[in-house]
Amino acid sequence: MIAVPSRWSLLLRVRDAHAVRPEHVYGLVSRWFEGDLDTETHHGPRKPYTISPLRPLADHPPGFVAVDIGLLLDDLVGQLLDGASELSGGGRLGNQPVRCVPWDDGRLARPECGAAWEMLAAAPDAPQRFGVELLSPTTFRSGRLCLPFPTPGLVLGHLRQQWILWGPPVEDPAIDDCQVEVTDHRLACVHPTLRGRPVTATTGLLEYRVRSVDGGHRTTIGRWLAVLPYAGIGAETRMGLGQARVVTSAGVVTSAGADHRRVSDHRGPGAGDPDRYGSPGSGPGRSRRGRRPDPGPDRDQGPE
Numbered sequence: 001m002i003a004v005p006s007r008w009s010l011l012l013r014v015r016d017a018h019a020v021r022p023e024h025v026y027g028l029v030s031r032w033f034e035g036d037l038d039t040e041t042h043h044g045p046r047k048p049y050t051i052s053p054l055r056p057l058a059d060h061p062p063g064f065v066a067v068d069i070g071l072l073l074d075d076l077v078g079q080l081l082d083g084a085s086e087l088s089g090g091g092r093l094g095n096q097p098v099r100c101v102p103w104d105d106g107r108l109a110r111p112e113c114g115a116a117w118e119m120l121a122a123a124p125d126a127p128q129r130f131g132v133e134l135l136s137p138t139t140f141r142s143g144r145l146c147l148p149f150p151t152p153g154l155v156l157g158h159l160r161q162q163w164i165l166w167g168p169p170v171e172d173p174a175i176d177d178c179q180v181e182v183t184d185h186r187l188a189c190v191h192p193t194l195r196g197r198p199v200t201a202t203t204g205l206l207e208y209r210v211r212s213v214d215g216g217h218r219t220t221i222g223r224w225l226a227v228l229p230y231a232g233i234g235a236e237t238r239m240g241l242g243q244a245r246v247v248t249s250a251g252v253v254t255s256a257g258a259d260h261r262r263v264s265d266h267r268g269p270g271a272g273d274p275d276r277y278g279s280p281g282s283g284p285g286r287s288r289r290g291r292r293p294d295p296g297p298d299r300d301q302g303p304e
Helices: 022-036 039-043 075-087 117-121 152-166 215-226
Strands: 006-014 049-051 064-071 091-093 096-101 109-114 129-138 140-142 145-147 180-190 201-210 244-248 251-253
Touching: 006 075, 022 049, 022 064, 022 075, 022 091, 064 075, 075 096, 075 109, 117 215, 129 180, 152 180, 152 215, 201 215
Parallel strands: none
Antiparallel strands: 006 064, 006 096, 006 109, 049 064, 091 096, 129 201, 129 244, 140 145, 180 201, 244 251
């Protein structure tokens, strides 16, 4: 049985992926999930799943792309598998015919990583310095305003909210008490189009530092960061925005942590690798990313 939260990849064959809009992908995938959601969740701003931009695959011929889907509720796994099976018979993304085709291992929906909420709760403490790499355009909302700079409060606040909405009850400190600051960033400003309107967003990498000397705060931050591969960050995460991953001095944390079970041992070249996300609204391609700053040593140096 696949643990949830989990992250899945679907292989799609579509005639012209550049003609596919984020709204088309959301319209297709949301039908699989939202029919069984309660009315409040269905019409609410937060949903228990995320959808990546279409991802081109270097080891496949033109016309093949992948889409990555993060799930935060157990019930959605069966609906994803049923939806992928239905799409294997054909469907449409806007005016483009699309078909879900099997990966090399024969699966239509391939799990890339997953961990039960209890395992996420036991994630390693966050290092004193850590990075968050924005793999697709990322923004936050305040009413109708876009807030493209990922401040610690916005990033950690989003992840904290995922625990409140979908995870088991936990007691969290105030985010301000954790004393997290931005110490470096390499960001590019981008303007993807969603629902016919430009959105101000950023891609690239930020480095954060935990200034609090309270070890419990780094434990909490580690738990919040553990849900990031599945929940993304920011607004419009079902329209391809907010795909991200955690980076430490030890390398990229692509799943919830070292102790969290890989649910897929087979990953073909390019499979599950989100380095090549395109900007939502512009078709697949390289996202604009900045140079990666060195996250620095993990040792706790205390506040300066």
